[in-house]
Amino acid sequence: MDEMLVANRELTLAGVIVLAPGVFLGADAGEITDEQKVALGDLHLRKIDLADRVLIVNPGGYLGESTRREIAYAHATRKPVSYTDPT
Template identity: 75%
Template sequence: MPDRPEIVCICGSTRFMEEMLAANRDLTLAGVIVVAPAVFGRPEDRETDEKITDEQKTALGALHLRKIDLADRVLVINPGGYIGESTRREIAYAHATGKPVSFTDPV
């Protein structure tokens, strides 16, 4: 028996925020430590000054790779099989670091 709960990193397009939050909840209730995106580009911010800058997006992408480093495995939230460019990069990184990757929908 491990001395700590499993750690899962949730990856996927932030357009699937609701699905990510649901997976986070389900995993947490099952006793799993979850690391996941914490900043989502909100539709109401698209026309305001609260928009996430390109610099912030780059920093968030690098931070998410560090979250993958912390995880025992990666769960990709991909309704309808959708995987965007950033998520593909995260999957490649997970594979390169030997992390198992699973998907919510067939790829």
């Protein structure tokens, strides 16, 4: 999450419109229902639809299951994908 916040800040200060996750799942997410998780996953795909390109923030090269799904979707919709760390 910290890396995503840093990337968001740097891109925003560079004048880029950033469509980032609004909720970070994990230890600090609080209670999120399965229905909400599905809705958030769909929302992330809609954000990819709006984006010109997709930056994957992947410290240490890590890619989780939902991120891999989003990368596949971005490729399928012909969005350029770049990464902060090698995969």
